[in-house]
Amino acid sequence: MTIALPWLVFGGIAVMLGGMGLLNAARNRKRREAYAEYSLIRGFTFEEKRPNGERRYADAFELFTAGHRRTWGYTISGTKNQAPFTAFEYRWVTGSGKSSHAHRIGGIVWERDTDSLPKFALSPEDWLSRVGQVFGMQDIDFDESPEFSRMYRLKGPNEPLIRKLFTNEIRRFFEATPKQQVAGGRRFLFWFRNGLMPPVDQLDEWLEQGDHVRRRFFTA
DSSP states (O other), X not given: OTTHHHHHHHHHHHHHHHHHHHHHHHHHHHHHHHHHHHHHHHTOEEEXXXXXXXXXXXXXXXXXXXXXXXXXXXXXXXXXXXXXXXXXXXXXXXXOGGGOEEEEEEEEEEEOSSOXXXXXXXXXXXXXXXXXXXXXXXXXXXXXXXXXXXXXXXEOSOHHHXXXXXXHXXXXXXXXXXXXXXXXXXXXXXXXXXXXXXXHHHHHHHHHHHHHHHHHHOOO
């Protein structure tokens, strides 16, 4: 009886893990089917995965060169407010072994014909970035927009062009819409959030929120 107890424990754990795996598979299948149906109804295109999809944008978006085991997953592409867009999920891993950590973002990328954007990244400013500034981490601040500078960290290799891009109107927009994450470079503009794309009952609103950001930088 005593000898059999560990096997019962291990067997129970195996059954539990197997059940969790089946549950996750069912959830993923349900999400995939929901995105496919949503795209069909709205005339968009749905892809379950886009192998190496990030490579095309690697020069413009630094997250696409971070880590390893990079995976471009669910993708919805189409046109909204006369502007072509691609919404996507992306995953990458940093570290290795027990120290590895998986990162996920859900985002939208827009493209236009001309290389007109300086490379930049805008993210909410937190205590870690404030500490980093003490040690020389870049953060482009605007004396005339202290609230924007307090709320966001803005960085990029060509500071004069980034300052020219971030007009007073754009800075006021981001002051009124906190915690945005935006990046750009060349022909591409990215708007993203940590985690997955939202469920289909929130997708229309999410796409519209992203398009509000797009219109600050691109016109249709």
